[in-house]
Amino acid sequence: MVRSLEMRGWMQLISAKPFAKVVAAVKSIFGFFIKVFIYRIPEVQPGMKLWGGRFSKNTDSAVDDFNSSIGFDCRLYRQDIEGSIAHVRMLGKCGIIPVDEAELIERTLKEILADIENGKVQFEVDAEDIHMNIEKILIERIGEPGKKLHTGRSRNDQVALDIRLYLRDEIENIRKMLIDLERMLLRLSEDNLDTIMPGYTHLQRAQPITAAHHFMAYFHMFLRDLDRLADCKKRMNKMPLGSGALAGTTYPLDRKSVADELGFDDITANSLDAVSDRDFVIELASCLSIIMMHLSRFSEELILWSSHEFGFVEMDDAYSTGSSIMPQKKNPDVAELVRGKTGRVYGSLVTLLTVMKALPLAYNKDMQEDKEAIFDAVDTVKMCLPVFAKMIGTMKINRDKMYEAASGGFTNATDLADYLVKKGVPFRSAHEITGKMVAYCINNKKSLEQMTIEEFMAFSDRVGPDVYEEISLQKCVDGRRLPGGPARETVRKTIEEGYKIIDSMSR
Numbered sequence: 001m002v003r004s005l006e007m008r009g010w011m012q013l014i015s016a017k018p019f020a021k022v023v024a025a026v027k028s029i030f031g032f033f034i035k036v037f038i039y040r041i042p043e044v045q046p047g048m049k050l051w052g053g054r055f056s057k058n059t060d061s062a063v064d065d066f067n068s069s070i071g072f073d074c075r076l077y078r079q080d081i082e083g084s085i086a087h088v089r090m091l092g093k094c095g096i097i098p099v100d101e102a103e104l105i106e107r108t109l110k111e112i113l114a115d116i117e118n119g120k121v122q123f124e125v126d127a128e129d130i131h132m133n134i135e136k137i138l139i140e141r142i143g144e145p146g147k148k149l150h151t152g153r154s155r156n157d158q159v160a161l162d163i164r165l166y167l168r169d170e171i172e173n174i175r176k177m178l179i180d181l182e183r184m185l186l187r188l189s190e191d192n193l194d195t196i197m198p199g200y201t202h203l204q205r206a207q208p209i210t211a212a213h214h215f216m217a218y219f220h221m222f223l224r225d226l227d228r229l230a231d232c233k234k235r236m237n238k239m240p241l242g243s244g245a246l247a248g249t250t251y252p253l254d255r256k257s258v259a260d261e262l263g264f265d266d267i268t269a270n271s272l273d274a275v276s277d278r279d280f281v282i283e284l285a286s287c288l289s290i291i292m293m294h295l296s297r298f299s300e301e302l303i304l305w306s307s308h309e310f311g312f313v314e315m316d317d318a319y320s321t322g323s324s325i326m327p328q329k330k331n332p333d334v335a336e337l338v339r340g341k342t343g344r345v346y347g348s349l350v351t352l353l354t355v356m357k358a359l360p361l362a363y364n365k366d367m368q369e370d371k372e373a374i375f376d377a378v379d380t381v382k383m384c385l386p387v388f389a390k391m392i393g394t395m396k397i398n399r400d401k402m403y404e405a406a407s408g409g410f411t412n413a414t415d416l417a418d419y420l421v422k423k424g425v426p427f428r429s430a431h432e433i434t435g436k437m438v439a440y441c442i443n444n445k446k447s448l449e450q451m452t453i454e455e456f457m458a459f460s461d462r463v464g465p466d467v468y469e470e471i472s473l474q475k476c477v478d479g480r481r482l483p484g485g486p487a488r489e490t491v492r493k494t495i496e497e498g499y500k501i502i503d504s505m506s507r
């Protein structure tokens with residue numbers, strides 16, 4: 001899997017260099033002499049796993065590499081520490097471990113957090129994952145009390161917690177980006193209330209609309225995305241600690257207080273489900289896939305629109321690229337790449353569904369595969385949204401070209417038929433008469449509004465001089481004033497409502 005830049009940055013925190021191994025070996029020899037001749041240091045012995053008690057030998061290094069998730073779950077360090085602090089405070093409060101030791105653990109965890117953020121911590125592949133890396137560092141720093149952190153907890157409920165905390169924040173980050181995109185769409189729509197363009201079905205010119213109406217269609221798609229993300233977060237926001245490995249724990253943990261402290265709406269209701277549920281990850285991947293699908297549709301249109309054949313928009317030079325061979329080229333790469341990246345987000349969704357398919361209860365190691373997939377989907381969407389918003393905010397709209405396209409292609413033919421209906425012709429007959437007029441215009445290379453009144457009358461004696469006004473593009477648009485339609489007044493109202501909705505979300 002190709003890792004994002006951020007993830008590659010993370011990878012540098014992990015020691016895999018031979019030099020580090022030599023340093024570790026020297027440290028361990030030195031430590032051995034101190035232990036034997038001075039006193040026993042209660043730290044984790046090198047190469048020894050935190051779960052190593054029942055094992056006769058060290059893990060094969062190939063298995064360490066294979067099994068380890070620290071290369072990608074290291075990005076959960078903040079959530080892991082936040083969860084551990086809430087857990088240990090509760091352990092202290094409930095009298096499960098001494099309060100002074102709980103406080104020492106909390107203080108040290110905060111120091112570890114600061115050290116990680118200042119780049120002073122190197123995670124280790126043979127400590128497997130972020131959970132054991134941090135616990136190991138804690139024990140190395142404070143010895144025996146550090147060994148009490150994991151009381152009443154398993155990595156299974158711990159990872160279920162961490163990933164919820166992490167994705168919960170990322171949902172909010174993505175929602176903010178969607179809100180920025182929505183504002184951009186509202187502004188573009190406001191600016192283009194009078195920009196007439198052809199609306200399409202089957203990619204054939206159909207009826208005149210405005211560019212504002214077109215942009216607002218995307219506004220409403222992204223509004224549903226915002227709603228879907230909020231809904232996804234609601235189901236995600238349940239606190240799993242206390243579920244243990246699978247069957248809860250005998251310690252009298254106060255699950256509710258941990259949930260409150262970490263800002264969860266509730267606690268999970270079944271320990272087996274809590275440790276093996278990744279529905280929320282799949283749901284998020286599905287929300288992200290739908291966002292990308294929307295972006296890909298918009299991208300596709302903008303790619304078409306920036307071609308010479310359409311010429312409806314021109315991407316700003318800062319959002320286009322040239323060709324290494326064809327000097328005249330200006331390519332809409334950003335839109336194309338967004339369209340292309342849709343594939344990898346769909347890929348993550350299918351990965352997640354397949355990882356979870358047929359998994360027996362409860363936790364299985366397969367589930368470690370959830371992280372790279374959802375991280376990549378989150379990273380990709382976060383990369384696409386801001387650049388897409390800026391791209392559409394800087395593109396030039398070619399109003400004349402749009403108007404010209406709406407004037408050709410007989411987009412006002414339906415309005416001409418409706419005009420005949422108003423004059424008493426049944427719709428089916430009006431449709432047929434108008435069809436004949438269109439065929440006549442095609443043969444005579446003219447548009448409907450270029451026909452003379454005599455020409456009209458040859459098809460129907462109901463046509464009067466008011467026909468020209470009735471089939472003008474502006475009238476065709478403004479006549480469609482039902483709620484949801486393209487009339488300027490109607491769209492102006494939906495833009496105003498849009499601002500209200502987006503403002504209330506930003507509060």
Ligand code: ARG
Nearest residue numbers: 069129155156159365367368
């Ligand atoms: N790194 C593991 C994961 O991401 C954490 C849980 C490991 N649990 C276990 N029983 N091995 O799923």
